[in-house]
Amino acid sequence: MKEDFLLEIGTEELPARHCMSVVSQLKPEIVDETALKHNLIVTAPRLLVSPRRITLLARSISQKETDREIKGPLYDVAFSDGKPNDIAKKFASSQNIPVDNLIINEHNGKKYLFAQQDLSKKLPDQITRFANELLVRITVPRPMRWDTTGFRFSRPIRWVVCLKGKAIVPITLLDLTAGRETYGPRFLGSHGIALHSAAEYEETLAKNAIIADHAKRRKILTKIISTLASSKGLIAHDPENELLEETVFLAEYPQPLLCTFDEEFLSLPPEVIEVVLRDKQKYFPLISRTNDKLTNRFLVIANFNTDSQEIARGNETVVRARLRDAVFFYEQDSRSKLAEFAPKTSTITFQEKLGSMEDKSKRVETIAMSLANYFDVKPETVTETVGLLKADLATHMVTELPSLEGTIGRIYAIRDGVDTHIATAIEEQYLPRSAQGALPQTPLGTLFSLADRIDSIYGLFSIGQEPTGSSDPYGLRRAAIAILRILWENTYDVPLNAVISSAAQAYKTETVVEPVTGFILTRLEQFIKEQDTPVPTNLIRAVVFSTNTTISFKKDILKQLETEQTTDQFAGLLELAKRIHHIAAKEAEAAEVKISRSDLNESEQKLYDTVEKLRQTDRPAISDLYTLTGPGTEFFEKNLVMAEDTGERKRRLSILRRAHGEISRVLSIALANV
C-alpha cells in the first residue's frame, strides 16, 4: 500500500545561512542514494526547510528487498544421513529460524543450505539508519554540542516526527524517539501539535501558523512585499534578492508591516540608511517608484502575530535609535577631513604577521605603481589615491557599519572636494563585493581592486595561510575569482604574471610566485568550465596554462577554439605541434642559439621566417598558427633534425625550440594532446 512518508527533525532556531546550505546539501538525488544504501526506496521526495524544522516528505517509502536468502554451509557438511546435524542447527539458530525452515539449493554446482530472512520487520531499523545518515551528511561551519550525546549540529535538535501514513515509525535519532507531536511558533506556547497523518502535514502546520515549504514561503514573501510596497507607489530595494533569500529562513509565517522613520534622517547618505535597515535590522528599504529615491518608509517582515500596531511601533523605535546613532557618528566624522583618518589605520589590523591597514596601503601603492601603465594611470594619481585609500576604515561610521567600507570613503572624499575619479576608486577597490557582484568600472578603481586582492593572496600565501580543502578563512578563492572576472570582462592587456610579480616586489620575495600562479590559474580553469563552453577540458587546460598570461587573450583564444577545434587545419596544427614538442621539449640540446639566416637551407628558412613573423605578433590568433603547418611539415620532410653535424643539429633544434615557444604562447602543447 502506498502511504505518504514524513520525517521531521525539530530544531531550535537554525541560522538562515545554514538553512540555505541544508537545502543545497540534501538534494533529491542524495536522498534517493542514501535511501538505497539502507534498502529503501522513497518516491517523489521533497525537502522542506525552516528555522525550526528540516522535513522530508515522500509519496511513499518501501523496502527494495523484503526478503533475502542467506547462504549457509554445504549440504554435505551440514547433513548427516539425510538429517540436519549440529552444523545445520547452529546455522538455523544464528539466523533465528527453526531448522525445518532451512532451504536446500544449488549454488555453483554444489548443494548449500539457505535461510530465508524476512526483512519487512526491519523497516523501522532501516529508516532509523537512513534518517541518521541524512542528519550526519549535513555539514555546517562550526557545529555545536548541546547535550550528553556529544553530537554536533548547527543548533540543538529537540524532537523527531516520523510517520508512514497515519502510523508512527518508531525510529530513534540521537537520543530522541520519534512520535507524532510537532511544535509550533514560540508565540503559540510550548504545547505540542499532534500530526494525524503524513499526508496532512503541510495543511496541519499551516493551521498553526507554519509554512513548512521554503519555496512556498519565498513565493508568498515576494508577493506580499511587492503588493504592499506598490500600493504606496514604492519598491523594495534589495539588490540581488539577498535579503529576500535570508528572510525566507527567518520567519515561518511571514507578515509584512509598513513602517516609517522621521524624515529628518533622510539627510544621512542613503547608503548609510540602507545598511542600517537591511544589514542590521533585516528590513526592506523602500524607494520611490517615480524617482528611485530612498523614502522614509520600510518594510518589516514579522513572524505571524496579531498585534501588528504594537510590533510596528517597537520596530520604529529601534530604527530611530539606530539612525540617531548613525547621525552621531556622521557628525563626529565630519569634524575631520578624510585624509586625517589615514594615520589611524596603523592601529587597524590587516593580519597579525602582515601588519596594519597602513602597511597594506603601502604595499598596494607599490603594486599599483608597477601596474599603473597598463591602466593609463599616472604615478601621481596612484600616490594621491593611496593617501585616502583605507582612511575610512578609521572613521566612526565604518567602525560601526563595516560593510560601508569604501562607500563612506567615497562620500567623505567628495565632501572634501577630492577629484571624482579618486573618490570613485576608493569605493571601487572593494568591487566585486560578491561572487556575482558588480565590477569596478573605472581604470583607477580596477587598478586598486586588483592591487588590493593580489596583495592579500600573495601575502597570505607567503605566511603559509593559503586555503586548504574547504577551509579558506581569508576568502582567497573569492579574491582570485574577483581578479579573474575583472580581467576576463575587460580588455586591459595586463598579464597575470605582471600582477603577481608586482606583489612579489611589494613583499620583496619571490618565494610564492609559483604557488600563487598555480592557485589563480587553477581557479581560472574552474571559472571557464562554469561558462558552459563547448571546448573540451584538455584544450581548456592548454589555454589556461599557455605562457601568455593575459587573461583577455586567453578568452579570445577560447572563443576561437569553439569553432576551430573541429577543423582539419586545427588537427594538422596539433599533429605538427606534437612532433615539435616531442623533440623540442625533450632533447637536452634543444636550446635557442643565435642563428644567422644565411646559414639555413630553403626549408629551414621557410620555417624560421614563419616563426619570426609570429614573434612580431602581439596577440596571435589560432589561424595565425596555421601558417606553421606547411613549412613545419616540409621542414621535417627535408631535414634530419638529429644530424651528425653538431652545428646543423643545434641550429635545427633551435628553430624547433622557437616554433615551440610560439605555439606555447597560445596553447600548452603537452596539455592539448591528451
Added chain:
Amino acid sequence: MAKLSLSSHKQAKPLTFQQMLRKLEEYWEKQGCVIGQPYGLEVGAGTANPHTYFRVLGPEPWKVAYVEPSRRPADSRYGQNPNRMQHYFQFQVILKPAPADNIQLYLNSLEAIGIDAKAHDVRFLEDNWEAPSIGAWGTGWEVWLDGMEITQYTYFQQIGGVNLDPVPIEITYGPERIAMYLQNVDDFKKIKWDDNVLYGDMFERQEHWQSVFNIETADIDRHQKLFELYHQEAQAQIEEGNHRAAYDNVLKMSHIFNILDTRGAVGVSERAHTFRQMQHLSSSIAKLYLEERKELNYPLMKKS
C-alpha cells in the same frame, strides 16, 4: 492566512529598573538558580564573573543568576548617546547542563517582567560569541523583541581552550534596553530606577567623568606600566598555583588593555601579542581550577 485569536496582556504600570531586576532574580530563583552577586572588579561582561568563568568548567552542575555591572571603555560617550554607556548592567543566567526547555524558560522570564511574547515578534537571530583572548567561544543567538536586541543567548562550547562538558547555556539580558522598551523612553538617562530617581540621576555624571578619563586623560605611559605589573603578578600567581589571584590580575590586565585601546595606544603586533599572553594565562588558570575541583572530588556533584 489563518487568524489566531491571541490576547495581549499588558501591564498597567511598567516595572521600574530595580523592580525588573528583582523580578528576574525571583523568577530564576524559582527555577532553582543560586542568586549571585557582582564580582567587584572591572569586567567587560557577566561572563568574567567567576560564577560563570570558573563554574562552567568541569562536570559539576551549576545554576546561577546575577546582575553584573560591566565596563567597556570603548563605549564611552560622555553620557550623551541615548543607548551607549561605558558602564552598564548585565543580567546573567547560567544553566549547566542546559535543560532541553531552556528557551521556554527564558520566554516565561520575559512574561514575568511584563513582556508577553504572544503579543510581540520574538526572534532568535544567529549570533555566535567568540573571545579569543580567553580561548572561549559559543554558538547561539541574539534575541530580538520587535527588532530590538534584548538578550544574548549562548551555548558555551569552550573556555580557556577547554571543551565544556556538560554544555552550559548562558542567557545575558540587556536590562537597560528592556527597561527603555517597557517604560517607553528613548534615552537610558530617562529610565525610572524607582518611582523618583532616574538612571541618569544615578549615572550621568559618572559617565561624563569616566569618558573623559577613558578617551582623554588616562595616562598611556602609566597604564602601560600597570599592564606590565599586572601581567607579572598574574604569571607569578600561576607559578604559585593560585588560580584565583592569577585570574584577578588577568581581569585587571584586560581592563587596562581596553583603556589603552580606547586611547588609541595599541599597535597591531601588540594587540596580537597581548591576546596570546592572555590566552596562555587563561588556559593555565582553567587547568589549575579543574585540577583543584578534581582533588576536591567535585563537591557540587552531590548537590544536584
